[in-house]
Amino acid sequence: MPDSIPSLPDWLSRGMADLFPAGDPSDADQALAARLAQAEKEGRPLRVKLGIDPTGSNIHLGHSILFRKLRAFQDGGHTAVLIIGDFTARIGDPTGKSATRVQLSKEQVAANASTYLRQLGQDQPKETALLDFETPGRLEVRYNSEWLEGMDLPAVIGLLGTGTVGQMLAKDDFSKRYGSGTPIALHEFLYPLLQGYDSVAVNADVELGGTDQKFNVAMGRDLQRHFNKGTQFGLLLPILVGLDGVQKMSKSLGNVVGLEEDPLSMYSKLEKVGDAAIDDYVTLLTDLDLASLPDNPREKQKAMALAVTASRHGIEAAQKAQSDAATLVGGSGDAGADVPEASLAEVNFPAKAFYLFSAVGICASSSEARRQIKGGAARLEGEKITDPNQEFTSAAELEGKVLQLGKKTFRRLVA
Amino acid sequence: MPDSIPSLPDWLSRGMADLFPAGDPSDADQALAARLAQAEKEGRPLRVKLGIDPTGSNIHLGHSILFRKLRAFQDGGHTAVLIIGDFTARIGDPTGKSATRVQLSKEQVAANASTYLRQLGQDQPKETALLDFETPGRLEVRYNSEWLEGMDLPAVIGLLGTGTVGQMLAKDDFSKRYGSGTPIALHEFLYPLLQGYDSVAVNADVELGGTDQKFNVAMGRDLQRHFNKGTQFGLLLPILVGLDGVQKMSKSLGNVVGLEEDPLSMYSKLEKVGDAAIDDYVTLLTDLDLASLPDNPREKQKAMALAVTASRHGIEAAQKAQSDAATLVGGSGDAGADVPEASLAEVNFPAKAFYLFSAVGICASSSEARRQIKGGAARLEGEKITDPNQEFTSAAELEGKVLQLGKKTFRRLVA
Numbered sequence: 001m002p003d004s005i006p007s008l009p010d011w012l013s014r015g016m017a018d019l020f021p022a023g024d025p026s027d028a029d030q031a032l033a034a035r036l037a038q039a040e041k042e043g044r045p046l047r048v049k050l051g052i053d054p055t056g057s058n059i060h061l062g063h064s065i066l067f068r069k070l071r072a073f074q075d076g077g078h079t080a081v082l083i084i085g086d087f088t089a090r091i092g093d094p095t096g097k098s099a100t101r102v103q104l105s106k107e108q109v110a111a112n113a114s115t116y117l118r119q120l121g122q123d124q125p126k127e128t129a130l131l132d133f134e135t136p137g138r139l140e141v142r143y144n145s146e147w148l149e150g151m152d153l154p155a156v157i158g159l160l161g162t163g164t165v166g167q168m169l170a171k172d173d174f175s176k177r178y179g180s181g182t183p184i185a186l187h188e189f190l191y192p193l194l195q196g197y198d199s200v201a202v203n204a205d206v207e208l209g210g211t212d213q214k215f216n217v218a219m220g221r222d223l224q225r226h227f228n229k230g231t232q233f234g235l236l237l238p239i240l241v242g243l244d245g246v247q248k249m250s251k252s253l254g255n256v257v258g259l260e261e262d263p264l265s266m267y268s269k270l271e272k273v274g275d276a277a278i279d280d281y282v283t284l285l286t287d288l289d290l291a292s293l294p295d296n297p298r299e300k301q302k303a304m305a306l307a308v309t310a311s312r313h314g315i316e317a318a319q320k321a322q323s324d325a326a327t328l329v330g331g332s333g334d335a336g337a338d339v340p341e342a343s344l345a346e347v348n349f350p351a352k353a354f355y356l357f358s359a360v361g362i363c364a365s366s367s368e369a370r371r372q373i374k375g376g377a378a379r380l381e382g383e384k385i386t387d388p389n390q391e392f393t394s395a396a397e398l399e400g401k402v403l404q405l406g407k408k409t410f411r412r413l414v415a
Numbered sequence: 416m417p418d419s420i421p422s423l424p425d426w427l428s429r430g431m432a433d434l435f436p437a438g439d440p441s442d443a444d445q446a447l448a449a450r451l452a453q454a455e456k457e458g459r460p461l462r463v464k465l466g467i468d469p470t471g472s473n474i475h476l477g478h479s480i481l482f483r484k485l486r487a488f489q490d491g492g493h494t495a496v497l498i499i500g501d502f503t504a505r506i507g508d509p510t511g512k513s514a515t516r517v518q519l520s521k522e523q524v525a526a527n528a529s530t531y532l533r534q535l536g537q538d539q540p541k542e543t544a545l546l547d548f549e550t551p552g553r554l555e556v557r558y559n560s561e562w563l564e565g566m567d568l569p570a571v572i573g574l575l576g577t578g579t580v581g582q583m584l585a586k587d588d589f590s591k592r593y594g595s596g597t598p599i600a601l602h603e604f605l606y607p608l609l610q611g612y613d614s615v616a617v618n619a620d621v622e623l624g625g626t627d628q629k630f631n632v633a634m635g636r637d638l639q640r641h642f643n644k645g646t647q648f649g650l651l652l653p654i655l656v657g658l659d660g661v662q663k664m665s666k667s668l669g670n671v672v673g674l675e676e677d678p679l680s681m682y683s684k685l686e687k688v689g690d691a692a693i694d695d696y697v698t699l700l701t702d703l704d705l706a707s708l709p710d711n712p713r714e715k716q717k718a719m720a721l722a723v724t725a726s727r728h729g730i731e732a733a734q735k736a737q738s739d740a741a742t743l744v745g746g747s748g749d750a751g752a753d754v755p756e757a758s759l760a761e762v763n764f765p766a767k768a769f770y771l772f773s774a775v776g777i778c779a780s781s782s783e784a785r786r787q788i789k790g791g792a793a794r795l796e797g798e799k800i801t802d803p804n805q806e807f808t809s810a811a812e813l814e815g816k817v818l819q820l821g822k823k824t825f826r827r828l829v830a
Contacts, residue, residue, distance in 0.1 A: 091569050153566045154506050160602035165593060168601065169580070178580060186583065186604055187575035193601075 006033040011072045015065070015283045017211050018236035020218070032233045035205060045137065048073045049204035049220075049232070051083040051144075051195060054112035055104065059119045060256040061308070062240040062249030065284040066208050067120060067130045069237060073206070074138040080131060081202045082120075084113050087145035088194060117141070119259055128314065130259070140202070147201040148194060159193050162226050163219075168192070171215045196220040204232040211236045240284060245274020263313045263321035264339060268408045270305035271325065278304060286311065328382065328402065328410060339402055342411035344395040353378065354388040356398075360413065362405050372405060379404040421448040426487045430480070430698045432626050433651035435633070447648045450620060460552065463488045464619035464635075464647070466498040466559075466610060469527040470519065474534045475671040476723070477655040477664030480699040481623050482535060482545045484652060488621070489553040495546060496617045497535075499528050502560035503609060532556070534674055543729065545674070555617070562616040563609060574608050577641050578634075583607070586630045611635040619647040626651045655699060660689020677755055678728045678736035679743075683823045685720035686740065693719060701726065743797060743817065743825060754817055757826035759810040768793065769803040771813075775828065777820050787820060794819040 006025075012032075013019075023030030028038040039046050050070050059067075070080045089112070092103030104112070121129020132138050151159075168189045169178055177184050192215060199207055199220030207217045217234035224231045239248050242255025249256050257269050273281055275297045282290050282300070286307040293300050302322065310318035324339070342360040351359065357369035357378060372378055373388040381401050392398055398413045421440075427447075428434075438445030443453040454461050465485050474482075485495045504527075507518030519527070536544020547553045566574075583604045584593055592599050607630060614622055614635030622632045632649035639646045654663050657670025664671050672684050688696055690712045697705050697715070701722040708715050717737065725733035739754070757775040766774065772784035772793060787793055788803040796816050807813055813828045 087568075091572055148568055151568045153502075153563055153571060156568060156571045157506055157602045157605060160605060161600050163601045165580070165584070165589075165599040165601060165604070166596070174580075181581070184580040185576050186578045186580060186608075187572045189580070189601055189604075190572060190575060 006037045008033050008036075009076065011076060012036075012235075014072075015069070015237055015280075016235060017238045018214065018234070020214075020234045021221075029231055032206070032235070035233065039205070045078040046073065046205040047079050047081050047140075047203055049081045049083060049199060049202055049207045050209075051085055051198055051207075052116060053085045054089050054109050054116060055102070056108070056112045056115075058251075059116065059259045060249060060251065061259065061285060062242070062256065064130060064259060065237050065240055066210070068285070069208055069235070071131050074132045074135070079138060079140060081140045081142060081204060082131070083198050083202065084116070084141065084143050085195075085198075086110075086113060086143045087148040088191065090145075113143075128312075142202060144194075144198055144201070147197070156190075159197060159223075160190065162223060163189070163193060165189075192216045192219045193223070196223040199232050200224050200227045200229055203229060205230070206233045206235055208235050208237070210239050212239060237284065238280065240280065241274075241277045243269055243273055245277040259312065262340060263309050263317040264324050264410065265408065266312065267305050267309045267318065267321035268325045270308055271301045272407065273301060273304070281308070328404060339410040339412045341414045342403070344398060344413050344415055347395065349395060350391050350393045352388065353385050353390040353392070356392060357403070357405065360403065360411055362403060362409055362411055377406045421452045423448050423451075424491065426491060427451075427650075429487075430484070430652055430695075431650060432653045433629065433649070435629075435649045436636075444646055447621070447650070450648065454620070460493040461488065461620040462494050462496050462555075462618055464496045464498060464614055464617055464622045465624075466500055466613060466622075467531060468500045469504050469524050469531060470517070471523070471527045471530075473666075474531065474674045475664060475666065476674065476700060477657070477671065479545060479674060480652050480655055481625070483700070484623055484650070486546050489547045489550070494553060494555060496555045496557060496619060497546070498613050498617065499531070499556065499558050500610075500613075501525075501528060501558045502563040503606065505560075528558075543727075557617060559609075559613055559616070562612070571605075574612060574638075575605065577638060578604070578608060580604075607631045607634045608638070611638040614647050615639050615642045615644055618644060620645070621648045621650055623650050623652070625654050627654060652699065653695065655695065656689075656692045658684055658688055660692040674727065678724050678732040679739050679754055679825060680823060681727065682720050682724045682733065682736035683740045683825075685723055686716045687822065688716060688719070696723070743819060754825040754827040756829045757818070759813060759828050759830055762810065764810060765806050765808045767803065768800050768805040768807070771807060772818070772820065775818065775826055777818060777824055777826055792821045 019032060021030050022032075025031045026034055028034040036046065048070060050066055070082070074080050086109045089104050089109045090106060120131045120133075122133050124133075126132040126134045168174055171192070174184055174188075176182075195216045196219035198204075200223050204220065204224075207220055209217045214234065214236060217232075217236070221231045221234065241247060242249035242253055243257065244253075244255045247253050247255060257266055261269075270281070278297060278300050279290060282288050282293065282304045286304060288303065288307050293303055306318050306322055309321055313321075328339075342362070344360070347356060347359045353373055354366050354369040357363045357372065358366045363369035363372060369378075370388045373385055376384060376386070378385040380398075380403055382404070395415055399415050401413050403411045403413060434447060436445050437447075440446045441449055443449040451461065463485060465481055485497070489495050501524045504519050504524045505521060535546045535548075537548050539548075541547040541549045583589055586607070589599055589603075591597075610631045611634035613619075615638050619635065619639075622635055624632045629649065629651060632647075632651070636646045636649065656662065657664035657668055658672065659668075659670045662668050662670060672681055676684075685696070693712060693715050694705060697703050697708065697719045701719060703718065703722050708718055721733050721737055724736055728736075743754075757777070759775070762771065762774045768788055769781050769784040772778045772787065773781045778784035778787060784793075785803045788800055791799060791801070793800040795813075795818055797819070810830055814830050816828050818826045818828060
């Protein structure tokens with residue numbers, strides 16, 4: 001009688017966009033469930049790789065879905081292997097043409113890496129941290145300079161020899177660029193191989209990535225086979241759409257929620273997420289059971305926004321943010337709301353409304369402030385300001401009041 | 416009044432197939448004549464690079480045209496920089512797919528390099544040597560392991576970053592292979608860059624190559640510019656056709672004359688070169704003035720064959736080879752001819768003709784010998800042997816006589 005075919009636990013398959021290979025379910029090299037069963041039998045944790053580029057930006061919720069999955073593996077008893085691409089960040093793009101691959105100094109890279117680790121919860125108890133830094137054996141932080149710095153020319157040639165030009169040009173982005181005549185510098189062909197070699201160096205059982213990483217993750221598996229290592233599975237998660245509900249969440253598109261945003265700002269943004277994106281947000285950013293949530297999209301948004309905010313700031317702060325948001329948007333200011341402060345110290349009085357919004361930094365310029373006020377987006381203590389030239393005579397008149405732009409930006413004015 | 420525009424000396428331009436760049440004649444970076452004039456003014460020799468792969472085969476006349484040009488530069492007072500690609504030969508082709516890029520051991524590479532240098536005349540006076548090893552300052556022998564062995568990953572990435580995929584795929588052989596779906600391993604894109612980097616490392620003013628090397632030689636110039644070095648000129652010579660007068664001279668095509676062949680063999684082969692190839696042979700392999708040679712192709716062949724043989728073996732040996740060849744082909748054996756010897760010691764008598772030809776190593780097998788004899792290609796002392804079973808009773812009967820196969824293979828039989 002054959003062994004029963006193992007299936008994947010929910011914490012693992014939740015939100016998964018792709019898993020490969022997915023072949024013979026009884027073969028630990030072909031089916032992740034079989035690998036899990038094998039590892040359990042051997043009493044060893046799986047090694048789950050996630051690579052990050054220490055190129056400096058703050059982590060936002062779009063990034064966090066991969067860390068959440070990594071954390072799920074940790075909580076399942078496995079070892080997260082977080083690879084910090086310090087070496088590649090230091091090299092950057094030698095042609096200087098890529099804005100995303102700027103050459104960074106050793107110090108910059110170290111500073112960025114430490115910022116990342118702090119955001120991931122390095123100094124926090126595991127209950128509030130994104131990753132579990134506490135439990136022994138659950139986290140390895142590795143820097144790829146460890147194995148790349150000493151790589152010499154014969155090794156690089158050997159690595160290059162494992163791939164072909166046709167294979168690289170079949171890769172989606174290379175294919176498009178080659179097709180459109182946009183130059184591809186030769187070293188760009190090396191990066192997927194170096195990323196793949198990371199899997200060889202750390203003996204990964206699983207690599208996590210976004211769906212846009214399929215090529216590179218598959219490369220890791222190929223290279224492991226080439227170097228006679230056990231091979232990894234690729235577990236891909238969707239790319240989270242941003243607050244606009246359409247495009248990828250990305251700082252440059254201005255549709256992000258930062259991991260470190262204050263509760264009110266985070267909650268306010270999240271409860272406005274487009275209807276089409278709500279289910280993905282629930283699945284990828286919370287542990288809520290989608291089926292048990294209310295059908296009403298507005299209620300679903302609130303439940304999701306509350307859960308996500310609570311996961312970062314605790315349930316009390318999240319609930320306060322929820323009630324503050326309701327109050328502010330509704331129009332009646334509440335002196336207790338947890339709103340960021342803006343100083344009036346540098347404001348010259350008497351001050352006109354358009355000047356005030358730019359002087360405290362809510363608008364980038366006086367002209368933008370005029371436009372916003374005319375557009376009806378400006379409020380003081382929940383009351384709409386309609387005249388850009390409305391005048392305020394002194395700081396005392398404004399102190400303690402909340403200035404609001406649109407539905408998400410609030411500043412409590414302080415002396 | 417502008418300086419007069421310098422022109423290239425005859426020893427340099429003789430036989431040249433391509434020279435690049437060939438721009439502004441007064442610019443030492445754009446015109447080789449101006450570079451020559453500049454170097455002379457500065458009292459420094461030009462550095463003339465030629466790279467060779469120490470992969471083991473003997474040097475033949477096809478190779479020698481590049482060495483002859485290098486020697487011409489030496490005789491013009493310049494420095495030949497002979498680069499032995501020991502590093503790349505040791506790496507070979509890591510995929511093992513290329514028959515021309517076998518991985519060689521350090522010892523094999525060293526042995527091949529020393530064989531090459533011997534053939535180039537390392538132990539000979541400059542009068543008979545192909546290159547001038549004697550005159551101080553005229554020759555630098557460099558091994559590319561000197562600068563490639565220590566090249567680390569950042570340097571390789573920097574090197575790769577100087578080229579683009581489109582540029583590589585425009586290269587003739589890559590273009591054909593990509594077009595026909597024949598895989599191109601990624602490391603193959605690195606080799607032209609490494610060869611180009613050799614020019615950076617040795618500060619070449621000129622690189623010599625066959626016309627099939629234009630891409631790689633141009634790459635050297637590009638890389639020198641990238642590394643803020645003076646840039647080299649590419650001086651390309653034609654690919655010598657083989658004895659068949661049609662295809663490239665190449666060992667695998669069996670149409671070669673080896674640099675170390677004995678005078679009679681060399682002369683005999685050369686005087687049969689196809690009419691269409693004679694002028695190229697004269698231009699590329701001799702210093703003869705083409706215009707002053709007889710028009711009669713047969714006479715021209717003889718003059719060329721004599722000059723080439725003399726350049727390798729001296730005029731006396733060449734003249735003897737010429738007269739021996741005339742005698743042997745004509746049919747009357749001459750005991751004094753300078754013919755290689757074959758020993759009868761291992762031959763069992765009585766011996767039939769077909770057995771004799773294979774036993775002394777003229778034919779690869781008895782069956783081949785039968786076929787050759789039946790085809791009328793076999794002679795003893797100039798007399799055709801027509802019966803494969805013709806019997807010879809003792810070594811004494813044959814000693815001192817010349818056995819001949821076709822028009823080019825001769826063996827003097829010794830006890």
